[in-house]
Amino acid sequence: MIFRQVIHDDLGCASYLVGDENAGVAAVVDPRFEIDEYLELARYMGVSIEHILETHNHADHVSGHGRLASATGATIHVHRDAEPDYDHEPFDDGWELQVGCVKIRALHTPGHRPEHTAFALIDTRRGPEPWAVLSGDTLFVGDVARPDLAIEKSEGARGIFRSLHDKILGLEDDVEVWPGHLGGSMCGGPGMDMKVSSTIGYERKHNPILAIRDEDEFVEQALAKLGEQPPNFQAIVALNRGPLLTDGVEMLPLAPRQVEQHRAEGALLVDVRTDLQFDEAHIPGAVCIPRHIAGFGSKLAWIADREKPIVFIGRDDDDAREAGRLALAVGMRRLAGYLHGGMTSWRQERRPVDRVERMEVADLARRQSGDDPVQILDVRTQSEYAACHIPGSVLTTYHDIEGIPDGIDPTRAIAVICASGQRAAVAASLLGRYGATDVIHVVDGGVPAWSRAGHPTEQERAVAAT
Template sequence: MLFRQLTHDDLGCASYLVGDEDAGVAAVVDPPLDVGEVLRLARYVGVRIAHVLETHTHADHVSGHGRLVAATGATIHVHRLAEAAYDHEPIEDGWELELGSLTIRALHTPGHRPEHTAFALVDRARSAEPWAVLTGDSLFVGDVARPDLAVEREAGARAIFRSLHDRLLALPDTTEVWPGHLGGSLCGGPGMDLKVASTIGFERTNQPLLAIADEAEFVAQATAALPPQPPNFEAIVELNRGPLLTGAPASAPLTPRQVLEAAEGGALVVDVRTDLQFDEAHVPGAVSITALRAGFGSKLAWLARADEPLVLVGRDDEDAAHAALLAAAVGVRTVTGHLAGGMTSWREEGLAVERIARITVPELRERWEPAGQGVQLVDVREADEWAAGHVPGSLHAPYHGLRERPEGLDPDRPAAAICASGQRAAVGASLLRRLGVRDVLHVVEGGVPRWAREGGPVQRA
């Protein structure tokens, strides 16, 4: 039997290539937009991709099912409630697909979305019982799916409760759990683990939400602290519903002058290098979102407007091409080009650059004054993080809401952006500079948690 997991680390997504090597046939479950590695792996093991299975119509990333169909001629299978607008074979609960000695069995598990379907895997050469289940966006390692991306949150949570207890937890404890997402995805909660797999028995024993037997209590807990909904999730759903997308995203090379003209014309310039490189020198008005760490696509989706052209700046053209593909994976399709030759070409032209000062937490404490006369502090974390503890006197402005200067922020006084680690603060600092704050500081090598650990005062909401 063939079983391979492929992860998209930027978005925390997992795809699967399953089948029978002896029979030479396979299926792909929840394919990524970049199907190159899937096709390479299929060629390597000598199987033909004949089927594409979708657990549901995804809301956080664009599927590669169209590109796989174009490359292989495979048939797409998705639950009939998805109401897909592309050619497909609609499936129902209990539907089965045989690939040599492997049987794939559909388990309708609504909640995250009405059409959501998990797939139990049965290796008939070994047993008639499922040895694994591809849980998609229902059960994760350490958490369950969020219920508010398709239906009213309480209705979604009730459906998830029933899907978990009636379908998935009814499987043998030894059944392996292979989820559609790993830690960092927007489709789950804070308990999601970076571990790639688990078992039904382990999750049943160790997940607090799964220990709740009362449906009303489960609903209350599952909906108590949901993060903000991604701004473009409905647009991604429509892209995934059809018609099929078969082309590869492209980004045109632009000269420094063309980038300058695009920025002056209203384009958003996104610098995808490391935050250190950005802080040292960047195109004036650019926003820092590094593509070299996880979460680039999610951050970009928060900031990019549907009608706003984007220009990418990387270390080189390869950086920009990679970032363009990550952008397309979250439905951002307004990338018009990239700075050819990277930031080096901008510097070689002698064009103006901006810089952002970096400051560590100990250095910040030296300049911070509780009376508010020192450095202004802008906390760019989420609301639940802010409520759990923040620096007294700081302003709260999540980075994805920084479209105008926070109320009470003096643009003529130094302002420092802080988060939990320094990564979101990099985005926040660049946005504050773009919004006209003259002296912006980027808090690095930690954030509010380090401030608290080292004895700094903390206020809780």
């Protein structure tokens, strides 16, 4: 039997190739948009990919089912409630697919979405019982899926509770759990682990929300910890349900003059280098979203208008092209190109650059206690702000910045702070894009470091600036 997990690190998504080496056949479950790894694995193992299975219409990333079907001729299978607008074979609860020695059994598990289906895996050469379940977006390692991406959230939470207790937790304790997402994904809650797998027995014993046997209490707990919904999730679902996407998007190399033209015409310039490189020198008006930090695609989807062109600026061409591939994974397809030669080519032509001052938390504290305090913009979430924030700071979550926030004077110094410095990097660049003249990027620790150092904090419910 063949079993391989393929992880998209930026989005925290997991997909699977399962099959039978002796029979020479395989299936891919929940393929990501970049399909090269599946094709390489299939060639290496000497199998033909004949089936593509989807657990559901994904809301956080673009599926590769169209590209993989085009490349292999495989049949796409999805639950009939998905109602996609492409050729497929619908299935119902209990449907089974034989792939050589591997039997794949559909377990309809609505809640995250009405069509959601987990897949039990049976190695018929070893025994008749499931040895693993591909739990998709129902059960994760340490948590369960979010219920608010398709139907009313309370109804979704009740669906997840029933799916867990009627289907998933009915499996034996030694059945392995291989989820559709790992920690960092926006399709689950804060309890999601970075581990790639678990077992039914371990999750039953150690996953706290599974210990809740009362449905009403489960719903209350599931809704209490809901985070922000994935950006553009309706548009991504529409792409995944619509006609098959089989093509990528050509990324054109652009000379500095062409980048300048695109900027003048309203394109979003996204600098994907490190925040340190960006702060030292960047193209005026560019936004800082470092590619090397997990979550690039989600941050881009929050900041960018998917109907307007995007130009990437990297350390070099490969850096920018990889950013383009990550952009496609979240449905961004208006990609105008990338600065050929990276930021070096811009500097070689002596074109203008802007800079952002960097400041550590200790220096911010000293400045606030002196005669020249700065405005502090906190760009974390409202729940983080409510738990602990710097007195007098203004809250606007980084991806909600669409101008100079209320309560902030763009002509005075603005210190932008988060929990680590990563979100603050994006927010500081957005303030510069919208006309702030003196922006300070607070690095290395943010509000938690401020609190640990004993500086004054407040803990109260706050109203976000708009």
